[in-house]
Amino acid sequence: MAEYKSVMTRKVLKAKVKAFLLAWIDETLDDSDDTFTLWDDADDAAARSYQDAIEDDKTHAVAMRDAKERFLDEVRSSLADMADGLFEEFGGSK
Numbered sequence: 001m002a003e004y005k006s007v008m009t010r011k012v013l014k015a016k017v018k019a020f021l022l023a024w025i026d027e028t029l030d031d032s033d034d035t036f037t038l039w040d041d042a043d044d045a046a047a048r049s050y051q052d053a054i055e056d057d058k059t060h061a062v063a064m065r066d067a068k069e070r071f072l073d074e075v076r077s078s079l080a081d082m083a084d085g086l087f088e089e090f091g092g093s094k
């Protein structure tokens with residue numbers, strides 16, 4: 001009688017997940033100006049936050065702190081939304 005043997009070692013799985021996530025990061029956070037990425041959305045939101053703070057007579061330092069917080073909030077939100085279906089593509093064919 002045949003016995004079950006793990007289909008993949010931990011090391012192989014780790015390597016596959018790393019490769020998959022790195023490829024996704026490279027695609028999602030493309031650092032060229034040729035594509036529109038979540039960075040662009042976050043930077044636009046941060047710029048609006050900065051401008052709003054300045055118009056409310058806040059200092060540059062406070063406005064930049066607000067902008068950074070808004071930037072990170074946008075990135076977190078975008079990544080959470082994107083991650084929802086991210087792993088549906090992992091593993092390829094069945």
